[in-house]
Amino acid sequence: MLLRFTKMHGLGNDFIVFDAPSDDAVPDGAALKQLADRRTGIGFDQALVLLPPRAKDTDVYYRIFNADGSEVEQCGNGARCVGKLVAEKLARQDLHMDSLGGRVDVQLRKDGLVSVDMGIPDFTPAAVGFDATREADVYPLRVGESELQISAVSMGNPHAVMRVPSVSEAPVDTLGPAVENHPRFANRTNVGFLEVVSRTHIRLRVFERGVGETLACGTGACAAVAVGRRLGLLDEEVTVDALGGRLVIRWPGPGEHLWMTGPAITVFEGTVTL
Numbered sequence: 001m002l003l004r005f006t007k008m009h010g011l012g013n014d015f016i017v018f019d020a021p022s023d024d025a026v027p028d029g030a031a032l033k034q035l036a037d038r039r040t041g042i043g044f045d046q047a048l049v050l051l052p053p054r055a056k057d058t059d060v061y062y063r064i065f066n067a068d069g070s071e072v073e074q075c076g077n078g079a080r081c082v083g084k085l086v087a088e089k090l091a092r093q094d095l096h097m098d099s100l101g102g103r104v105d106v107q108l109r110k111d112g113l114v115s116v117d118m119g120i121p122d123f124t125p126a127a128v129g130f131d132a133t134r135e136a137d138v139y140p141l142r143v144g145e146s147e148l149q150i151s152a153v154s155m156g157n158p159h160a161v162m163r164v165p166s167v168s169e170a171p172v173d174t175l176g177p178a179v180e181n182h183p184r185f186a187n188r189t190n191v192g193f194l195e196v197v198s199r200t201h202i203r204l205r206v207f208e209r210g211v212g213e214t215l216a217c218g219t220g221a222c223a224a225v226a227v228g229r230r231l232g233l234l235d236e237e238v239t240v241d242a243l244g245g246r247l248v249i250r251w252p253g254p255g256e257h258l259w260m261t262g263p264a265i266t267v268f269e270g271t272v273t274l
């Protein structure tokens with residue numbers, strides 16, 4: 001089978017995006033994992049599969065797969081890329097998209113950046129798949145001999161966020177996988193390391209579930225700002241510096257929708273035989 005794809009990225013978080021007429025045409029997890037390999041495949045953090053719309057008033061449904069072949073609910077940088085690709089194809093400036101993690105509205109801006117409505121952050125432990133007897137701002141989490149202080153939030157997908165004094169010295173390689181696979185997270189989790197620079201500026205590194213550390217994670221940026229807001233550390237609009245570049249997140253507060261703005265870049269188009 002010949003697969004035509006578009007290689008895209010948002011702040012270096014990279015994707016292949018392709019159309020499938022139906023779920024039957026979506027490659028299985030093993031095939032996607034092989035394509036994700038950066039030496040023997042195409043190489044990507046996520047595969048984004050475009051399918052015909054499923055819900056009324058939406059333009060496209062997309063499925064998301066991590067580099068390890070696992071299917072996930074949401075991808076923020078991917079949402080901007082899918083939004084830009086589909087909006088340009090339809091010659092539109094805005095779109096209503098749908099995913100396993102819920103509805104995502106998209107706006108192409110005049111400055112070339114893309115804004116997406118990432119929904120309402122959900123701090124309930126059940127939404128995150130986190131084992132806790134009651135909802136809290138911060139939870140102690142035992143990892144080996146250490147007790148970490150983490151926050152947990154769902155942006156459609158699960159996030160653990162911990163504050164660090166400096167992202168450049170954060171132990172992402174060791175704590176990332178330990179928290180990703182911690183038994184208190186029923187479905188594993190993405191792990192964000194958050195450095196608060198000021199009330200309007202943070203630095204962030206994210207160890208992504210099913211991938212490892214990426215150059216940026218859109219939902220991770222949303223999760224970090226939502227957590228920082230809830231802790232009273234951040235204002236409504238926050239600039240997020242990831243390893244691969246900058247996003248702007250705006251979240252008025254509980255019960256409100258959170259918007260993310262950033263770039264969505266097409267790198268090349270290609271075909272591969274499965």
Ligand SMILES: N[C@@H](CCC[C@H](N)C(=O)O)C(=O)O
Pocket residue numbers: 013045046066072073074075076077078157158190208209210211214216217218219220
């Ligand atoms: N890169 C993404 C997140 C992709 C999914 C994530 N790894 C998960 O397993 O939930 C983003 O930009 O949000």
